Amino acid sequence: MDDQVEIPMHFLCPISLQLMRDPVIVSTGITYDREHIEKWLFSCKNNTCPVTKQVLSDPDLTPNHTLRRLIQGWCTLNASRGIERIPTPKPPADKTQIVKLLKDAEQFPDMQLKCLRRLKSIISEGERNRSCLESAGAVQFLVSIIKSNDHSISQEVSDSSSSGFTKASGEALSILYELKISDGCLKNIMNNDCGAFVESLIQVLKHGNYQSRAYATMLLKNAFEVANPFQLMSVTPEFFAEIVRVLRDQISQQASKAALKLLVELCLWGRNRIKAVEGGAVMLLIELLLEVSEKRTCELKLILLDQLCGCAEGRAELLKHGAGLAVVSKKILRVSQVASDRAVRILSSISKFSATTRVLQEMLQVGVVAKLCLVLQVDGSFKTKERTREILRLHSRVWKNSSCIPFHLLSSYPSS
Secondary structure, three states, X not given: OOOXXXXXXXXXXXXXXXXXXXXXXXXXXXXXXXXXXXXXXXXXXXXXXXXXOOXXXXXXXXXXXXXXXXXXXXXXXXXXXXXXXXXXXXXXXXXXXXXXXXXXHXXXXXXXXXXXXXXXXXXXXXXXXXXXXXXXXXXXXXHHHHHHHHHHHOOOOOOHHHHHHHHHHHHHHHHHHHOOOOHHHHHHHHHXXXXXXXXXXXXXXXXXXXXXXXXXXHHHHHHHHXXXXXXXXXXXXXXXXXXXXXXHHOOOHHHHHHHHHHHHHHOOOHHHHHXXXXXXXXXXXXXXXXXXXXXXXXXXXXXXXXXXXXXXXXHHHHHHOOOHHHHHHHOOOOOOHXXXXXXXXXXXXXXXXXXXXXXXXXXXXXXXXXXXXXXOOOOOOHHHHHHHHXXXXXXXXXXXXXXXXXHXXXXXXXXX
């Protein structure tokens, strides 16, 4: 669009200040562009009018046909100046038609792929359609396909029939993720059929391609965010092994971050920490911390490693790795305050519960003690400094007079 063309103010969406393509009226009487107000209401989960701040008691959106015709007429008049005519928008999805589409696909399995492609198209047409699909039962339909087809994912594709099953399962996974299921719907799945649903996704993690495994990981992350304590504590060692494998394979940045968040959520529970350690999480986290990564990803790795060092098995694995102590120390004062706090917590766990003579000497030699002295010299959180002083006081007899600590940092060493 030509930057010199002045657009009438009443043609602009109040949220985005962009030309409205599909103007709709909310119950407060304000007109918005459908795409932007649906994103505000459904994706961002707001229930107020952005302009008036009033609660929208009725979520229905009424098309403003008069304004749409005016905008289209203005676009036509300004076509010579580079303004493209806005096409007439498609109507929102019809729930009755979606229910019929799902029933046909359930009765005639050979129609599954056609149905899935139609569902994908409906999702792409607007945020409101996502809510309509959920209320029409599309989520249960997609879950049933994934559960019924998980056994075929590990089989070699040798004919058109097995290929169709595998493709249907992959399509259902992607649609289920793109649908952005509501927390209420996810809770229903977890409460009514948690075991079968999770087991189906584990099979995808074991045998699916990279894309399917990424979708499965992100769905599991969303599902366990609304799970109850019993479901969180009942996760199997196999589950942890597969999530760790997603991290190891580095399928995508999005999948890796989802896997880290999922493990952090699960490892709030003590018994799960041992399962994660046995699944190889500690060794892998150290290897991943050796690499340069985005700030939030690095923080998540240290948060998870801190949780795992809350158990003896986790601390033993960290000390078994030749670079364990060094890489944790290196992240202090280099990433963020959150990362520094977590790294100091990890070192605190080691110094309190696993401080053998060999470990204390290693902490000196790889620069851990020098870094802790440096923490006391720079600005930081009060709790982190207190924890650092506690570590240094605890082992002052071994460390205080060591030549491994630079002379300019000795003045920071706390008195015992």
